[in-house]
Amino acid sequence: MEVLRNYIPHFGIQQLKVFTFTLFNLILRIRDTVLNVFQRLGQLFSKEKMIEGSNISYQKDEEGGKEITESSNIPSEEMIEGSKRNYEKSLCFFYPSSEKGRIEGSSIFYTKDFFNSEKEIKKFDGRITHRFSINVIVVNFSNSVDVKELKYTFIDYDCLQRELDEDEQSLIKAWYSINEDSGKRFERDLAPPKSGRIPPATSRYMIGKIAINIIIVSGLHQCEYSKDEENKTLQEILKSTDFLANAEPRAQITFIYKLHRPKVTVKPGATGFNLDKYEKLESPWRDAALKELHCFEGYQGINKLTKQLRDESGSDWAFTAFFTKYEIACYAYSAQQHLVMEYKNGNFGPDNIHIIFAHEVCHIFGAKDEYTGHNGDPSGTLRIDNGNAQDCGGREKCLMQDEELIGLCLCEFTRGQIGWFWDLCGGQCNNARRALLNNQNPTPADLYILEQIAS
Known part of the structure; x- marks a missing residue:
């Protein structure tokens, strides 16, 4: 740091630290953008593979013989009812309780575009509190939100056009099975002694x-x-x-x-x-x-x-x-x-x-x-x-x-x-x-x- 001071005499040590922090953040943003591009390319590729054998998004209109696809991003009443049926079918998925299509508090959502979903959730004053996978998230909305206003974030997993994998199913089932009761109270044995310490580089702050x-x-x-x-x-x-x-x-x-x-x-x-x-x-x-x-x-x-x-x-x-x-x-x-x-x-x-x-x-x-x-x-x-x-x-x-x-x-x-x-x-x-x-x-x-x- 002393060497840098000699080369940048007009920089105070605090300004230099802030400059370093800003530069590092810029590098991280560039990295995240590149990763998102590859992620979205992967999603497009997997979507093509899934649609190829899918019977969810492609079907025949029996009356007119016309081919139709489900292309709307807005969940319909049928999708909401379908989500309830999914719970009966899978024992772990259901449409969260809400009034007239509005949701407040924590609920499980599904997305095919995590990057845009994350931005959308912030726009509606929500926070992603859990990420079970790149497609399955738990969102806490501080205010009531109309699900029809969400374009990238859905309450029905059919939007993924694939079956949920074992890990996703396990975490979703665990989420819906959580008992609000905090459990019994016991006298507690001594745990192993823990001295005050500085945590490792992988866990310095419980933030983010x-x-x-x-x-x-x-x-x-x-x-x-x-x-x-x-x-x-x-x-x-x-x-x-x-x-x-x-x-x-x-x-x-x-x-x-x-x-x-x-x-x-x-x-x-x-x-x-x-x-x-x-x-x-x-x-x-x-x-x-x-x-x-x-x-x-x-x-x-x-x-x-x-x-x-x-x-x-x-x-x-x-x-x-x-x-x-x-x-x-x-x-x-x-x-x-x-x-x-x-x-x-x-x-x-x-x-x-x-x-x-x-x-x-x-x-x-x-x-x-x-x-x-x-x-x-x-x-x-x-x-x-x-x-x-x-x-x-x-x-x-x-x-x-x-x-x-x-x-x-x-x-x-x-x-x-x-x-x-x-x-x-x-x-x-x-x-x-x-x-x-x-x-x-x-x-x-x-x-x-x-x-x-x-x-």
């Missing part, structure tokens, strides 16, 4: 687009997942991510999912040679699963899989979540770019996976535990004090505490630790500014947040 590798590892005998258990796991994940996506609208969070269902032949109770108790129990089934996914073993494979997903999805951040029925050292824990959870979820049961999963996701993004034994030292990219820790007299309810499963809620300190900077004030704001200025290799996100805090 976040991609998740969901790896459900099915093994032998009692370690095998049934279909119902897989569906239950997905339901709980979506409960958790839906809370996080909507807890701070200014963060504009969209969760993007990639499902993996590797089957391994590791015997229950197998242990590795690593002396670390977590690795000793995790490595046998985890490395076997990574091998099934054609990845390297250990953290090298996990990190590569995570970065690959971020690149492929175009997301801002990414992490990997393993779910297993094999014995692990603790029912749930996180480590840098991945987290691990067992299906039975300790003493809490599968009905409370969503709370523990949200807890571990917050760890991935830099949040610190608040239960007894954890002090007020700062954590997260912005180095926010852990002021709600029980050792500091913390009383605000938060899912990072350990008193009991109090449900899905976040205290102001946890919000700051995961990067939600909007409500920082006083000393916390100074801590964040100092942490960002001391960063020797600032990212565009760092520079953007620094600019926002400074203003």
Whole structure:
């Protein structure tokens, strides 16, 4: 940076950072445009292949013998009724409840043109909170929207002119099966200690687009997942991510999912040679699963899989979540770019996976535990004090505490630790500014947040 100052004497260090951020954003926009062109070319090619054998968009008019096609972008009354029939047929798709064709709140939509659909949704003050695939999204409209005004975003999957694949069906079914009940409350055991830390480059802020590798590892005998258990796991994940996506609208969070269902032949109770108790129990089934996914073993494979997903999805951040029925050292824990959870979820049961999963996701993004034994030292990219820790007299309810499963809620300190900077004030704001200025290799996100805090 000192060398650059010599060559650009009229630039202050702050102006240079802003210039770098602007230039990087321009490069990202160009990259996104190029990717979108290839994506749309692929959609056109696949559309031709699908129409070739399709009986949805092409049929004979029995009375006049005239060929007709469904070319309208506006969903008809028949399409809406057809969507209800689809639910009966597939057990997971239905037209969301609305009044006179209007929709408000969160619903599943389908699109053949994600790029234009995303722009259209923003125009109607909506947010994409979940992306199950490039064609299947969950949208939260803050105001009532007439579906007939949407040209690229549909409530009926027939617009795709193809069958939904297994992953899309699983996520859609899980979405519609979500129970609003947050589950029973239990006394909670101590989770493994988590010290304050700066999260890795793949998860510095819980802001923007976040991609998740969901790896459900099915093994032998009692370690095998049934279909119902897989569906239950997905339901709980979506409960958790839906809370996080909507807890701070200014963060504009969209969760993007990639499902993996590797089957391994590791015997229950197998242990590795690593002396670390977590690795000793995790490595046998985890490395076997990574091998099934054609990845390297250990953290090298996990990190590569995570970065690959971020690149492929175009997301801002990414992490990997393993779910297993094999014995692990603790029912749930996180480590840098991945987290691990067992299906039975300790003493809490599968009905409370969503709370523990949200807890571990917050760890991935830099949040610190608040239960007894954890002090007020700062954590997260912005180095926010852990002021709600029980050792500091913390009383605000938060899912990072350990008193009991109090449900899905976040205290102001946890919000700051995961990067939600909007409500920082006083000393916390100074801590964040100092942490960002001391960063020797600032990212565009760092520079953007620094600019926002400074203003």
